[in-house]
Amino acid sequence: MRLLRYIMLMLLLLPCSGAVAASSHDGGEAQAVDVKKIIFDHVKDSYEWHITTVGDTHVTLPLPIILYSSRTGWVVFSSSVFHHADEYNGFRISRSGNYEGKIVELDAYGNERRPVLDLSLTKTVVSVFIISLLLILIVVGTARWYRNRKPSDEAPRGFVGVMEMVIIMVVEGVIKPNVGSTYKKYVPFLLTVFFMIFLTNLMGLLPIFPGGANVTGNISIALALALCTFVAVNVFGNKEYYKEIFWPDVPVWLKLPVPLMPIIELVGVMVKPFALTIRLFANILAGHTALLAFVSIIFVTMAVNKYIGGAMTAVSVFFTIFMNVLELLVAFIQAFVFTMLSSVFIGLSQPEHHKEKH
Amino acid sequence: MSLLLPDAGLLFWMLLAFGVVFAVLYKYGFPVITSMIDARKKYIDDALKEAKEANERIADIEEQCNGLVEEARQKQMEILREATAAREQIMKEAREKADAETEKIIAEAKREIEQQRTDAMNAVREEAAKVAVAVAEKILRKELAVKDRQQAYIEKLVDEVKDGIKESDSK
Numbered sequence: 001m002r003l004l005r006y007i008m009l010m011l012l013l014l015p016c017s018g019a020v021a022a023s024s025h026d027g028g029e030a031q032a033v034d035v036k037k038i039i040f041d042h043v044k045d046s047y048e049w050h051i052t053t054v055g056d057t058h059v060t061l062p063l064p065i066i067l068y069s070s071r072t073g074w075v076v077f078s079s080s081v082f083h084h085a086d087e088y089n090g091f092r093i094s095r096s097g098n099y100e101g102k103i104v105e106l107d108a109y110g111n112e113r114r115p116v117l118d119l120s121l122t123k124t125v126v127s128v129f130i131i132s133l134l135l136i137l138i139v140v141g142t143a144r145w146y147r148n149r150k151p152s153d154e155a156p157r158g159f160v161g162v163m164e165m166v167i168i169m170v171v172e173g174v175i176k177p178n179v180g181s182t183y184k185k186y187v188p189f190l191l192t193v194f195f196m197i198f199l200t201n202l203m204g205l206l207p208i209f210p211g212g213a214n215v216t217g218n219i220s221i222a223l224a225l226a227l228c229t230f231v232a233v234n235v236f237g238n239k240e241y242y243k244e245i246f247w248p249d250v251p252v253w254l255k256l257p258v259p260l261m262p263i264i265e266l267v268g269v270m271v272k273p274f275a276l277t278i279r280l281f282a283n284i285l286a287g288h289t290a291l292l293a294f295v296s297i298i299f300v301t302m303a304v305n306k307y308i309g310g311a312m313t314a315v316s317v318f319f320t321i322f323m324n325v326l327e328l329l330v331a332f333i334q335a336f337v338f339t340m341l342s343s344v345f346i347g348l349s350q351p352e353h354h355k356e357k358h
Numbered sequence: 359m360s361l362l363l364p365d366a367g368l369l370f371w372m373l374l375a376f377g378v379v380f381a382v383l384y385k386y387g388f389p390v391i392t393s394m395i396d397a398r399k400k401y402i403d404d405a406l407k408e409a410k411e412a413n414e415r416i417a418d419i420e421e422q423c424n425g426l427v428e429e430a431r432q433k434q435m436e437i438l439r440e441a442t443a444a445r446e447q448i449m450k451e452a453r454e455k456a457d458a459e460t461e462k463i464i465a466e467a468k469r470e471i472e473q474q475r476t477d478a479m480n481a482v483r484e485e486a487a488k489v490a491v492a493v494a495e496k497i498l499r500k501e502l503a504v505k506d507r508q509q510a511y512i513e514k515l516v517d518e519v520k521d522g523i524k525e526s527d528s529k
Contacts, residue, residue: 044361045368066367118367125371132375139387146390151397167391188388192380220364224372228380285361 033303035296043214043288044101045124047079047093051209061209063126067091068117069105079120091115124221127213131200138163139195170194170339178343182350186343189232193225194339201284201331205324216334217284219277226273226280229342234269237349244351245269272345276338283334287327294319 041050049061062080069075072089081088094104094112103120104112121129142163145156156164175190176183200221203211215221245265247255254261297316302309502508 045365118365119370120367121371122368124368125375128372128375132379135379136382136387139383139391143387143390146394149394151394151401155398164391164395167388168395171392171395187392188384189380191388191392192376192383196376196379218368219362220368221372223364224369224376227369227373228376 033296033299035293035300038296039289039292042292043217043285045122045218046101047082047103047120047122049123049126049209049213061126063121063123065091065103065120066118067103067115067120069115071105123213124215124218127203127210127215128200128221130210131196131203131215134203135195135199138199167191170336174336174340175343178340179347180350180352183343185236186232186346189228190339190342190346193228193342194335197225197280197338198332198335201335202328204284204288205327205331214285214288216280217286217288219281222277222281222284223273225338226276229276229345230273232342233272233345233349236346238351240351241349276341279341280334280338283330287323287330291320291323291327294323 047065048063051059051061053059062078062083065075065077065079067075069091075089075091077088082093086092090105091103092105094100094102097112099112099114102114103118105115107113142160145160155161170191171183171187174194175187179186179190197216200216204213204215204217206212246262248261248265250261294316297319298309298313301312501511
């Protein structure tokens with residue numbers, strides 16, 4: 001429990017440390033600062049975890065690359081091989097084109113192509129693993145508190161109290177009103193989604209390892225979460241829900257011979273996960289980008305003139321702190337909104353009988 | 359553009375990680391917490407209800423107590439009043455009895471006194487009679503010591519008896 005308390009404290013203190021540590025992100029190349037490259041290198045996934053640079057030494061965490069290619073079958077190797085050579089076993093990291101930054105191999109015509117399956121444990125994947133472990137520790141640790149306790153015992157304080165407060169807020173304020181009478185079934189799922197996104201967002205704001213990765217700002221991660229909601233909505237939707245999609249209460253000529261309304265409804269079903277994905281991913285991506293842009297002001301202006309740079313550093317630090325605080329808010333809001341929209345979609349898949357007559 | 363293209367590997371790992379996290383938390387995490395929260399909420403609601411009922415019961419009891427006190431006070435008053443009345447009664451009776459006794463005693467005393475007075479008078483009268491007879495005897499003896507005088511006295515007595523007869527005849 002003490003450990004969890006420290007983690008929470010760290011998360012709360014991060015706006016203070018953010019500006020300082022984030023500025024260590026991009027080495028000492030004061031001469032030609034390519035802000036776009038710095039930002040894209042950060043927000044994009046990578047095969048190794050660049051932690052910091054001390055002088056000329058890059059401190060990186062090499063990560064395993066797992067590939068399945070029609071040429072070689074399953075291949076597993078460390079990303080550190082690319083430190084010494086450009087190519088390994090016919091695989092290399094593309095430097096330009098469609099697959100920039102990704103592992104590619106050459107096909108028979110000498111064109112770059114992706115291996116059939118790329119299950120590498122990239123920075124984002126490892127980050128997700130760390131966050132998953134942390135989340136399990138936090139929630140199961142909280143749940144452990146309740147063991148050997150009766151409802152008549154006094155309510156928890158400290159970290160467990162905070163967790164309980166947040167859980168009550170999400171359940172009573174978001175899930176219950178939006179899902180409706182069958183909400184109980186969905187509580188664990190929606191709470192998992194909420195805490196997963198919230199914790200990931202917070203970890204993304206931590207400037208150094210094991211945080212700092214742009215996880216929820218990655219479209220694949222947001223899409224995966226949205227797909228989970230999609231499953232929860234459509235697999236557990238009731239009869240009424242499917243009737244409203246395929247045979248809604250509209251004049252028959254809207255349904256036959258051209259199934260106009262069913263098509264529109266189906267498009268609606270398919271669009272929902274994308275609405276969730278884009279909202280989450282774009283918000284977090286924008287946050288990370290803005291933070292890095294503010295930090296980069298220091299290096300850009302320093303390259304121009306030392307005095308302007310010195311003055312702008314103050315401005316930059318101020319804005320970075322401001323953005324960090326804002327992002328702290330956004331971290332919560334996006335988790336909240338994702339959970340709320342998921343609840344709304346699930347609620348729509350549970351229409352009560354004879355209620356929605358037009 | 360690659361920012362907007364989902365990556366299959368990443369998608370796979372994320373779904374896997376989320377699935378595992380969800381499974382673990384579904385088994386050991388959130389239901390434990392939410393059920394406990396619900397149980398506590400129910401407990402608090404019940405406790406509140408019970409407290410309210412207890413308060414009402416206490417109010418009832420208080421009212422009953424007040425009633426009892428009031429009743430007791432009235433009973434006390436009544437008893438006091440009865441006691442006062444009884445005391446008055448007893449005192450009155452005692453006084454009456456005492457008066458009657460006194461009167462009786464006085465009457466007795468008066469009668470006794472009267473009796474004694476009468477007795478005394480009778481005794482005096484008897485004594486007086488005796489003295490008178492004795493005196494008369496002595497006088498008579500002295501008077502009748504001379505023969506002439508005896509004769510005169512007898513004659514005088516006879517006259518008197520004669521006058522007495524005459525007087526009674528004329529009547």
